[in-house]
Amino acid sequence: MTQTHHTSVSLVAQTCGPLSGTITPPGDKSISHRSIMFGGIAQGRTRVRGLLEGEDVLSTVAALRAVGAKIAKEGEVWQIDGVGLETMAEPSGVLDMGNSGTSARLLIGLLGARPFTSFFTGDGSLCKRPMGRVTVPLEQMGLRFMSRVGGRLPLAVTGPERVQPITYRLPVASAQVKSAVLLAGLSAEGVTTVIEPVPTRDPTERMLRAFGAKLDVTKMDDGADAIALTGRPTLMGQEVQVPADISSAAFPMVAALLREGSEVRLMNVGINERRAGLLHSLLEMGADITLENKRDLCGEPVADLLVRGSVLKGATIPESRVPSMVDEYPVLAMAAACASGTSRFIGLAELRVKESDRLALVAKGLEAVGAKVEVEGDDLIIHGNGQPPRGGATIATALDHRIAMSFLVLGLATPEPIAVDDGSVIATSFPSFVELMNGLGARIGEGA
Numbered sequence: 546m547t548q549t550h551h552t553s554v555s556l557v558a559q560t561c562g563p564l565s566g567t568i569t570p571p572g573d574k575s576i577s578h579r580s581i582m583f584g585g586i587a588q589g590r591t592r593v594r595g596l597l598e599g600e601d602v603l604s605t606v607a608a609l610r611a612v613g614a615k616i617a618k619e620g621e622v623w624q625i626d627g628v629g630l631e632t633m634a635e636p637s638g639v640l641d642m643g644n645s646g647t648s649a650r651l652l653i654g655l656l657g658a659r660p661f662t663s664f665f666t667g668d669g670s671l672c673k674r675p676m677g678r679v680t681v682p683l684e685q686m687g688l689r690f691m692s693r694v695g696g697r698l699p700l701a702v703t704g705p706e707r708v709q710p711i712t713y714r715l716p717v718a719s720a721q722v723k724s725a726v727l728l729a730g731l732s733a734e735g736v737t738t739v740i741e742p743v744p745t746r747d748p749t750e751r752m753l754r755a756f757g758a759k760l761d762v763t764k765m766d767d768g769a770d771a772i773a774l775t776g777r778p779t780l781m782g783q784e785v786q787v788p789a790d791i792s793s794a795a796f797p798m799v800a801a802l803l804r805e806g807s808e809v810r811l812m813n814v815g816i817n818e819r820r821a822g823l824l825h826s827l828l829e830m831g832a833d834i835t836l837e838n839k840r841d842l843c844g845e846p847v848a849d850l851l852v853r854g855s856v857l858k859g860a861t862i863p864e865s866r867v868p869s870m871v872d873e874y875p876v877l878a879m880a881a882a883c884a885s886g887t888s889r890f891i892g893l894a895e896l897r898v899k900e901s902d903r904l905a906l907v908a909k910g911l912e913a914v915g916a917k918v919e920v921e922g923d924d925l926i927i928h929g930n931g932q933p934p935r936g937g938a939t940i941a942t943a944l945d946h947r948i949a950m951s952f953l954v955l956g957l958a959t960p961e962p963i964a965v966d967d968g969s970v971i972a973t974s975f976p977s978f979v980e981l982m983n984g985l986g987a988r989i990g991e992g993a
């Protein structure tokens with residue numbers, strides 16, 4: 546259980562006027578984690594600009610320091626002097642991953658494949674999340690695990706003298722599982738292949754290549770991608786510029802849509818197609834969002850998003866969209882609760898194993914603020930009437946940053962305020978959330 550102790554801070558959002566202004570949302574969480582990991586095991590120096598300084602990424606920083614990487618912040622730039630893949634040291638203590646599933650799953654692959662023993666733990670949320678999805682393929686590669694029943698943290702992992710390269714077909718659409726296997730494959734002699742039937746986010750592939758690994762993607766007969774990584778590459782330090790995270794931009798985006806007369810510009814936002822499902826869904830719901838100044842930033846497509854207050858209608862979001870917006874369903878549900886007509890979000894089983902059971906908590910929270918919702922199997926159905934629901938409830942955030950931010954965004958539109966019992970969890974991915982939102986005209990403050 547947790548070593549990081551938070552003092553809970555209740556936050557409350559009240560109806561506000563139109564939002565306006567220009568902000569750069571914080572750096573992409575997935576790219577930030579990988580820049581620290583790959584910089585940490587590369588030779589030479591990596592310099593990272595725009596790193597997300599959220600608690601999740603700081604857990605990754607602490608872990609890479611524990612294996613010997615030198616990581617320091619100079620002005621706005623994070624400088625990493627890599628320890629080298631083969632020369633990583635056995636961590637002397639237990640690695641606390643806090644709330645971060647990405648840190649835990651990727652580092653279990655990366656460190657677990659080294660010929661030493663690592664101990665991993667996390668907070669009360671992370672210790673409930675399934676790790677079997679990574680330990681099963683990693684055991685096939687020769688890693689040995691001792692974990693809690695059901696494959697839960699805390700766990701210990703010992704790497705073999707020789708890591709076995711495998712071919713692994715992903716049974717769940719998960720970039721974390723894909724990445725865990727590939728990162729263990731870095732230590733294997735030969736080619737490790739992950740077969741991905743449905744595309745998931747690809748920062749691991751893009752960045753491993755940029756750091757000098759040989760990684761080939763080919764289409765299989767059934768349409769799946771086969772991602773083949775040649776083990777034991779020499780990775781070289783890089784210059785990384787992290788785009789803003791569309792998963793964080795999502796909160797001011799939906800807030801602006803819900804307040805009539807709003808006009809907000811979100812700068813430098815990553816719009817990689819494998820992450821852009823929220824944009825497609827909101828546009829289908831009638832959102833007024835313009836992509837300006839599309840360009841490339843360090844190999845990632847980015848744009849500035851101009852978002853205006855909009856009249857939204859309900860939409861059916863197919864299961865095929867889940868991987869490209871897996872973290873955005875809670876905030877999309879807030880938009881759907883204010884839209885006219887019924888929205889159906891199909892196939893949300895993966896939401897049940899996030900920082901909380903997001904399917905259950907979104908449904909329960911929306912019901913508490915007076916919205917009409919149903920859960921049918923793994924589908925979420927929201928009946929809107931074109932007006933925000935009543936509000937007037939306190940939502941339990943259950944150590945889930947995105948549940949907290951989603952309901953605070955909704956509270957900016959509801960006639961009665963919405964409170965969350967613990968806003969401190971927002972620091973995992975978006976430490977400047979309250980400040981940036983209030984700078985745009987939101988009314989979020991400390992509660993009773």
Ligand code: S3P
Pocket residue numbers: 574575576647718719720721722724746871872895
């Ligand atoms: C992430 C992958 C996703 C996402 C998480 C970040 C990553 O998890 O929910 O916030 O950086 O690889 P899954 O791979 O479990 O879907």
